[in-house]
Amino acid sequence: MDYEQNNYQAFDIEIVDTEQQKIEYARLSFIRKVFLIILFQIGFTFITTLIAYSQYTIIDYLCNRPFLFWIFMVLLILVIFLLISFQKLAKQHPYNYICYSCFTLSISYIFFYTTHHYHTYSNHIISLITLQIGIIISLLIYSYITKQEINLNKGLIYIVFTIALLFIFLFLYFKLSLIFLFILSFLNILYGVHIIIDTLLIVNGEKHELDIDDYIIAALMTQVDIIGLISILFQKLVSQISKIQINSN
Numbered sequence: 001m002d003y004e005q006n007n008y009q010a011f012d013i014e015i016v017d018t019e020q021q022k023i024e025y026a027r028l029s030f031i032r033k034v035f036l037i038i039l040f041q042i043g044f045t046f047i048t049t050l051i052a053y054s055q056y057t058i059i060d061y062l063c064n065r066p067f068l069f070w071i072f073m074v075l076l077i078l079v080i081f082l083l084i085s086f087q088k089l090a091k092q093h094p095y096n097y098i099c100y101s102c103f104t105l106s107i108s109y110i111f112f113y114t115t116h117h118y119h120t121y122s123n124h125i126i127s128l129i130t131l132q133i134g135i136i137i138s139l140l141i142y143s144y145i146t147k148q149e150i151n152l153n154k155g156l157i158y159i160v161f162t163i164a165l166l167f168i169f170l171f172l173y174f175k176l177s178l179i180f181l182f183i184l185s186f187l188n189i190l191y192g193v194h195i196i197i198d199t200l201l202i203v204n205g206e207k208h209e210l211d212i213d214d215y216i217i218a219a220l221m222t223q224v225d226i227i228g229l230i231s232i233l234f235q236k237l238v239s240q241i242s243k244i245q246i247n248s249n
Helices: 002-051 057-063 066-085 087-091 095-117 119-145 152-174 178-203 215-248
Strands: none
Touching: 002 095, 002 119, 002 178, 002 215, 057 095, 066 087, 066 095, 066 215, 087 095, 087 215, 095 119, 095 215, 119 152, 119 178, 152 178, 178 215
């Protein structure tokens, strides 16, 4: 009798372990998809920002139409408003893909427009996006290497290592100010930490009640949460650049 009871207990433990592994794998898969979607969005923005350097006629046409800038700005605000106020609607297909496409196009055009019109800060904008791409790639690599759910401490190691490598590359290639790069690197480390924390809050159900298949909206919500942070950081960076240029003159 005791032997059979022990077998039943062992069988129950095995079932529980198997179910737990499935849950952990589903959560990790969710996180990977979120990182991939964010990487695609930032990568698309990076490519369009690089295109702004070219001298093609179509580029000048697109960048010399201020109404386009305001159209995309309004579109971005509408998408953010939809995600915040009508989350259930935004989660439905095909509205989730529409929101994602509009969000990506709007952000990309804003960076595209800014880079084309403000050549003085073009290298700084490229550096900002490069560091962001590096952070997402490092977190994506970490999520595929680990067998358990990601945690902040290990994620921070990947982020700092990537930032250090890109810091050297940007300094040698763009010849940017060391002070600027230190500030930019530190702020992007905070950006990476925010992504990890926000993603974990979402996957744990502590922020934005989403299902396991809502990874597109999860990625958008993570980006929306960061937009406010990025706008503040960029304003501070621009003011810091101006101070550095004034002091150098």
